[in-house]
Amino acid sequence: MVTKIERLGVVGAGQMGGGIAEVSARAGLDVVVADVDAAAAEAGQQRVTKSLDGAVRKGKLAEAERDAALQNLRFTSELDELADRQLVIEAIAEDEGIKTGLFGRLDELVTDRDAILASNTSSIPIAKLARATDRPEQVLGVHFFNPVPVQNLVELVPSLLTSDETVQRATAFAAEQLGKNTIQAQDRSGFVVNALLVPYLLSAVRMLEGGFATAEDIDTGMVQGCAHPMGPLRLADLVGLDTLKAIADSMHAEYGEAHFSAPPLLQRMVDAGLKGKKSGKGFYTYG
Numbered sequence: 468m469v470t471k472i473e474r475l476g477v478v479g480a481g482q483m484g485g486g487i488a489e490v491s492a493r494a495g496l497d498v499v500v501a502d503v504d505a506a507a508a509e510a511g512q513q514r515v516t517k518s519l520d521g522a523v524r525k526g527k528l529a530e531a532e533r534d535a536a537l538q539n540l541r542f543t544s545e546l547d548e549l550a551d552r553q554l555v556i557e558a559i560a561e562d563e564g565i566k567t568g569l570f571g572r573l574d575e576l577v578t579d580r581d582a583i584l585a586s587n588t589s590s591i592p593i594a595k596l597a598r599a600t601d602r603p604e605q606v607l608g609v610h611f612f613n614p615v616p617v618q619n620l621v622e623l624v625p626s627l628l629t630s631d632e633t634v635q636r637a638t639a640f641a642a643e644q645l646g647k648n649t650i651q652a653q654d655r656s657g658f659v660v661n662a663l664l665v666p667y668l669l670s671a672v673r674m675l676e677g678g679f680a681t682a683e684d685i686d687t688g689m690v691q692g693c694a695h696p697m698g699p700l701r702l703a704d705l706v707g708l709d710t711l712k713a714i715a716d717s718m719h720a721e722y723g724e725a726h727f728s729a730p731p732l733l734q735r736m737v738d739a740g741l742k743g744k745k746s747g748k749g750f751y752t753y754g
């Protein structure tokens with residue numbers, strides 16, 4: 468029998484961390500979200516509250532269920548408040564140095580030696596995060612998709628050091644407690660979904676850069692021609708152009724293949740602070 472996770476920690480109150488916290492609180496877990504930036508923690512709390520309010524407005528969630536979810540959620544800027552967690556999911560920026568530093572810190576402060584330390588990374592080797600801890604067999608990738616309340620998939624990514632028991636516990640958490648569908652992938656940059664998705668998004672940026680078609684026509688092509696819910700440039704804006712570039716850089720470093728390299732237009736947009744939907748402007752402008 469796999470022990471249920473009752474106390475979850477999330478590090479990072481951005482769109483992914485907030486989404487993971489929201490679905491977990493709705494599933495009845497006690498959730499603490501830590502972000503070292505107090506303003507980011509506050510903004511994350513507001514975003515999750517707004518999302519839960521939206522679900523009530525649309526009749527998908529009873530008011531009492533929203534209130535219960537909010538009761539289950541606590542936002543803090545103190546990492547130490549994660550000490551009693553049974554599972555901690557890291558969802559901070561895609562930066563290997565910062566992530567390995569965080570895993571070392573979490574390993575020290577999370578007192579339950581059976582606790583799992585997971586990463587929502589898309590592209591950074593899980594083995595490197597595991598090696599930053601003294602519990603490498605309890606480290607794995609648990610990768611969600613944006614928007615987390617809507618996308619049903621979680622990729623589970625054991626490293627060469629992860630135990631079978633950790634995979635079983637993480638699978639039970641995602642599938643039985645959160646009700647997500649799971650797939651398992653090897654510890655290779657991009658796993659299954661981003662290894663296929665990122666070259667496609669980068670190709671759309673190259674197409675725009677090369678003057679093949681307008682952003683609107685590229686997106687309409689894939690929405691109307693292939694029944695995708697949104698076109699690649701709008702999806703790149705949703706993922707975040709800084710995040711997309713960071714994932715592309717990791718994948719390019721791993722595979723050395725040209726189709727993983729970030730095109731100059733993407734680089735320059737990130738240099739200019741155009742990060743997509745979260746910054747108000749990317750390939751499109753957001754109100």
Ligand code: CAA
Nearest residue numbers: 518525589611612613614616617618661664696697702706
């Ligand atoms: N929270 C809760 N529910 C939400 C939501 C949110 N943030 N955003 C949308 N929804 C719900 C809406 O309530 C709506 O539900 P109903 O149909 O029951 O009313 C439904 O989702 C559709 O939403 P909308 O009508 O507002 O908008 P839409 O139909 O244009 O869909 C979308 C928006 C869900 C984002 C859709 O366009 C979509 O699925 N796009 C593709 C997203 C995708 O590919 N994500 C993966 C990105 S890759 C990634 O995340 C991994 C990585 O590492 C980079």
